[in-house]
Amino acid sequence: DRSGSHTTKQVCKSWLIVEAIEPVSTSLLLGTGAAVLGKKLYHYFYETCDENWLNFNATGLKHDLSTKLYGQHVAAQVVLKAVTGFMNNENPKKPLVLSLHGWTGTGKNFVSQLIAENIYQKGMTSNFVHLFTATAHFPHEAHVDKYKTQLQEWVRGNVSICPRSMFIFDEMDKMHPGLIDSIKPYLDFYDNLNGVSYRKAIFIFLSNAGGEKIVEVALDFWKDGREREEIQLKDLETALSLSVFNNKNSGFWHTSLIDKNLVDYFVPFLPLEYKHVIQCGLAEMVSKGHAPDKEVVEAMARDLNYFPKEERVFSMQGCKVIPARLDFYV
Numbered sequence: 094d095r096s097g098s099h100t101t102k103q104v105c106k107s108w109l110i111v112e113a114i115e116p117v118s119t120s121l122l123l124g125t126g127a128a129v130l131g132k133k134l135y136h137y138f139y140e141t142c143d144e145n146w147l148n149f150n151a152t153g154l155k156h157d158l159s160t161k162l163y164g165q166h167v168a169a170q171v172v173l174k175a176v177t178g179f180m181n182n183e184n185p186k187k188p189l190v191l192s193l194h195g196w197t198g199t200g201k202n203f204v205s206q207l208i209a210e211n212i213y214q215k216g217m218t219s220n221f222v223h224l225f226t227a228t229a230h231f232p233h234e235a236h237v238d239k240y241k242t243q244l245q246e247w248v249r250g251n252v253s254i255c256p257r258s259m260f261i262f263d264e265m266d267k268m269h270p271g272l273i274d275s276i277k278p279y280l281d282f283y284d285n286l287n288g289v290s291y292r293k294a295i296f297i298f299l300s301n302a303g304g305e306k307i308v309e310v311a312l313d314f315w316k317d318g319r320e321r322e323e324i325q326l327k328d329l330e331t332a333l334s335l336s337v338f339n340n341k342n343s344g345f346w347h348t349s350l351i352d353k354n355l356v357d358y359f360v361p362f363l364p365l366e367y368k369h370v371i372q373c374g375l376a377e378m379v380s381k382g383h384a385p386d387k388e389v390v391e392a393m394a395r396d397l398n399y400f401p402k403e404e405r406v407f408s409m410q411g412c413k414v415i416p417a418r419l420d421f422y423v
């Protein structure tokens with residue numbers, strides 16, 4: 094198109110004139126352009142502690158908890174309420190502290206992952222999400238003093254880089270009480286500690302403590318022929334507090350975390366049943382790129398262990414072994 098090329102030529106010509114007349118402002122313009130582009134690329138590739146990488150998606154969390162998490166109506170409700178309330182509060186008075194309890198393989202790590210995915214664009218791989226496992230990170234009792242210093246430094250350093258940091262402590266019941274005590278100040282209502290404010294951080298503690306008591310409640314409901322969905326938080330709270338507060342061997346509870354009300358929510362996880370194992374199996378098949386096949390998943394689910402031995406109501410390992418087991422059946 095002639096008029097088009099004419100226009101292009103004209104633009105080039107005027108550009109050359111501008112360049113000839115005002116070389117300084119043109120270079121400035123180009124320089125600024127490069128800086129803006131550089132900044133954009135930086136934010137694109139390098140994870141920063143701002144809305145480019147960090148945005149709470151309340152609808153996403155609600156959707157994930159109701160479609161991806163099976164058999165945990167109580168936990169889903171408490172987690173959604175706790176996280177949404179905290180994230181929507183511009184000026185929280187203390188960090189959010191959640192303590193997740195329940196039988197193995199019932200979704201405690203999985204829920205932490207769902208929370209992370211709906212806050213950080215990179216989910217669990219975000220530089221602002223930190224996962225500690227007691228037996229892996231703090232294995233030797235003799236080194237507790239060294240661990241204390243390292244842990245405090247790690248928490249302090251990371252919160253000063255990003256106030257919206259998340260710390261997950263797995264196997265809380267195997268963690269040395271002194272170590273838990275060392276992070277206690279960060280969970281409290283302080284405005285700031287040595288110039289760092291911890292009020293926007295999230296701490297999640299995971300443990301099996303209280304798991305057996307929760308199972309008892311779920312089993313009683315089952316024996317009475319009542320629906321699992323009828324179980325409410327208040328039915329589990331007593332069971333949880335009995336085992337959690339009175340168990341002198343479970344590490345966590347020696348500390349004043351509870352006395353000082355530093356934990357905002359205790360979240361109970363119910364033991365999973367055969368039908369939930371099936372749901373986990375089907376989801377796992379899809380995530381492995383297979384078409385969901387109920388027969389395959391049922392064959393796998395039948396071969397798992399259930400308890401109590403007679404009634405075979407709850408899966409011994411929850412949904413934990415499914416990814417590995419399924420490979421034998423596909």
Ligand SMILES: Nc1ncnc2c1ncn2[C@@H]1O[C@H](COP(=O)(O)OP(=O)(O)OP(=O)(O)O)[C@@H](O)[C@H]1O
Nearest residue numbers: 161162163196197198199200201202203373412413
């Ligand atoms: N309730 C659930 N709904 C959906 N998937 C689940 C559920 N529970 C477990 N899973 C699946 O099983 C895997 C293992 O579960 P997860 O690690 O969350 O268990 P856990 O409760 O943390 O166990 P543990 O106490 O042994 O650490 C999860 O990654 C998830 O894929």
